Amino acid sequence: MFPELNNLLNTTPDQVEQGKLTLLCDAKTDGSFLVHHFLSFYLKANCKVCFVALIQSFSHYNIVGQKLGVSLTTARECGQLVFLEGLKSAVDVFFRPQEEPHPLQFLREANSGNLQPLYEFVQEALKPMDSGEAAWRCPVLLVDDLSVLLSLGVGAVAVLDFVHYCRATVCREWKGNVVALVHDSGDAEDEENDILLNGLGHQSHLILRAEGLATGFCKDVHGQPKGSS
Amino acid sequence: MPSDGCSNSLAVKAAAGAQFLGPNRGPRLSKNPRAPLTEVPTTTSAHPGSPCGSASAKDSVEWEGRSLLKALIKKSALCGEQVHILGCEVSEEEFREGFDSNINSRLVYHDLFRDPLNWSKTGEALPGGPLEALRALCRRTDPGPVTIALDSLSWLLLHLPCTTLCQTLHTLSRQDSCHGDSSPGEQVHVLGLLHEELHGPGPLGALSSLAQTEVTLSGALGQASAHILYRRPQQRPSHQTQWFSILPDFSLELQRGPPLESQPYPDPHTPSMDPTTHLTFNLRLSKKEREAKDSLTLPFQFSSEKQQALLCPGLGQPTSHIFYEPDAYDDLDQEDPDDDLDV
Numbered sequence: 001m002f003p004e005l006n007n008l009l010n011t012t013p014d015q016v017e018q019g020k021l022t023l024l025c026d027a028k029t030d031g032s033f034l035v036h037h038f039l040s041f042y043l044k045a046n047c048k049v050c051f052v053a054l055i056q057s058f059s060h061y062n063i064v065g066q067k068l069g070v071s072l073t074t075a076r077e078c079g080q081l082v083f084l085e086g087l088k089s090a091v092d093v094f095f096r097p098q099e100e101p102h103p104l105q106f107l108r109e110a111n112s113g114n115l116q117p118l119y120e121f122v123q124e125a126l127k128p129m130d131s132g133e134a135a136w137r138c139p140v141l142l143v144d145d146l147s148v149l150l151s152l153g154v155g156a157v158a159v160l161d162f163v164h165y166c167r168a169t170v171c172r173e174w175k176g177n178v179v180a181l182v183h184d185s186g187d188a189e190d191e192e193n194d195i196l197l198n199g200l201g202h203q204s205h206l207i208l209r210a211e212g213l214a215t216g217f218c219k220d221v222h223g224q225p226k227g228s229s
Numbered sequence: 230m231p232s233d234g235c236s237n238s239l240a241v242k243a244a245a246g247a248q249f250l251g252p253n254r255g256p257r258l259s260k261n262p263r264a265p266l267t268e269v270p271t272t273t274s275a276h277p278g279s280p281c282g283s284a285s286a287k288d289s290v291e292w293e294g295r296s297l298l299k300a301l302i303k304k305s306a307l308c309g310e311q312v313h314i315l316g317c318e319v320s321e322e323e324f325r326e327g328f329d330s331n332i333n334s335r336l337v338y339h340d341l342f343r344d345p346l347n348w349s350k351t352g353e354a355l356p357g358g359p360l361e362a363l364r365a366l367c368r369r370t371d372p373g374p375v376t377i378a379l380d381s382l383s384w385l386l387l388h389l390p391c392t393t394l395c396q397t398l399h400t401l402s403r404q405d406s407c408h409g410d411s412s413p414g415e416q417v418h419v420l421g422l423l424h425e426e427l428h429g430p431g432p433l434g435a436l437s438s439l440a441q442t443e444v445t446l447s448g449a450l451g452q453a454s455a456h457i458l459y460r461r462p463q464q465r466p467s468h469q470t471q472w473f474s475i476l477p478d479f480s481l482e483l484q485r486g487p488p489l490e491s492q493p494y495p496d497p498h499t500p501s502m503d504p505t506t507h508l509t510f511n512l513r514l515s516k517k518e519r520e521a522k523d524s525l526t527l528p529f530q531f532s533s534e535k536q537q538a539l540l541c542p543g544l545g546q547p548t549s550h551i552f553y554e555p556d557a558y559d560d561l562d563q564e565d566p567d568d569d570l571d572v
Contacts, residue, residue, distance in 0.1 A: 114346075116346075116348050119348060120348075157387050157388065160387070161345075161346060164342075164345070165344075165346075165348060168320070168342060168343050168344070172320045172322075172323075172343075194426070195427055198290055198424065198426040198427055199383075199387075199424070199427055201290035202290055202293070202318070202383075202424050202427075203318070207290075
């Protein structure tokens with residue numbers, strides 16, 4: 001995690017706000033560093049994390065995580081981290097019987113379905129343990145990223161419904177947090193992405209926006225973050 | 230207009246200027262714009278069969294409208310009206326936050342937030358989904374004036390066909406005219422929250438045409454403003470802009486305008502520094518230098534002396550002549566070859 005971001009957000013792994021939806025947004029720059037920050041932050045904060053990783057492989061996040069002081073392998077083995085590796089499990093969808101539900105079931109469907117199987121996967125991963133003592137501080141859902149779902153044929157409303165249900169269950173009912181990354185297409189007229197971004201903006205408690213510099217590319221300074229709640 | 234003289238519609242007008250009742254009433258602002266609204270308007274009676282009012286509040290990510298919606302709901306509840314809320318975007322606990330128990334007792338929250346699409350299959354979802362929940366509001370038979378708040382119209386518009394939603398809203402607004410012999414007290418006021426950026430111009434226009442009052446939220450310098458559009462039958466629509474703020478207990482407070490940014494006036498007592506001191510080059514000329522400069526003739530300046538020198542040949546200088554010997558093939562034409570040009 002990046003201490004500077006913690007200072008900006010006035011938070012530390014010991015004092016985690018609960019019940020919040022945080023929207024990460026990047027425009028003309030790569031906002032994935034925010035995802036890595038929150039992943040390592042919540043693992044250090046002893047939260048149970050469900051990471052829906054659709055963009056990179058597990059080893060990529062693990063390598064970056066190690067530089068930030070967390071081991072995803074260890075977290076996964078001890079049950080703190082539930083990792084859905086989209087790149088790998090997407091192939092599984094086509095090689096298993098259709099009756100068995102799969103979180104990425106929508107890849108098989110001809111028309112843009114809903115993300116209920118993915119929600120049920122998250123629900124199963126983060127539901128509180130039946131045993132009286134909570135092993136982890138609070139459940140956290142992390143998604144990298146939601147824009148790729150639009151590219152995979154899911155409609156913006158379906159993605160909004162998925163986040164709605166995650167918010168209702170993870171944030172409201174279980175007092176956990178949801179963090180999701182969405183790319184801002186900017187000038188490119190992507191109506192579906194704009195609906196998704198604006199719709200999530202209305203649902204979020206905090207919006208963290210990473211923007212490229214207005215003056216263009218620079219070797220040492222890559223952009224500027226902006227936060228609004 | 231409810232005959233008990235409730236301040237509801239004036240509250241709506243003064244705070245956001247939204248008149249969401251049927252009878253035509255011009256906007257009236259309280260005399261002291263900064264005071265919270267306490268005036269009680271004179272009463273008018275509703276025209277039988279006139280549509281009950283509906284108002285929509287259009288917000289954006291930057292200027293959210295839920296607080297205004299809650300403020301208007303609070304005013305309705307304070308008037309003794311029952312308020313039905315179709316809640317799609319926030320949980321019931323979150324919506325009721327900030328209201329005291331008196332207000333909360335008058336709110337009925339129809340929960341479409343927890344399981345709107347029946348994914349949980351626990352049986353807790355509202356039966357029939359969002360459309361049926363909306364139609365159920367049309368069918369309710371509570372006596373007395375009632376306010377129906379839709380939080381939000383955007384959620385409904387994203388999940389229902391636009392035409393179906395518009396027809397259902399139309400039915401909702403015209404409820405009292407459907408019950409033939411209803412007394413003037415049974416009036417339905419409909420408030421809807423709409424997130425403008427989520428929809429195209431077609432659906433926005435369709436919903437606009439249903440609303441008697443439209444409040445569009447924006448602001449400047451941290452101060453929220455409401456641009457209010459009133460539509461009255463057989464009259465031109467009127468516009469008004471009102472600055473406002475919403476207190477933590479969801480009371481509305483009118484403002485004169487955005488807070489003036491403090492202008493950085495220069496201090497008149499501070500002497501201004503002379504920028505020409507301490508220079509490494511000379512900006513001034515001495516008297517001798519100035520004379521030399523003035524007497525200098527520039528090389529290409531055409532003075533009368535130069536003109537004379539060119540025109541008159543100097544002494545001892547032979548005048549120049551041109552000798553021309555035409556040979557056999559020369560065509561000597563005294564005419565000016567450019568005569569035929571029409572220039």
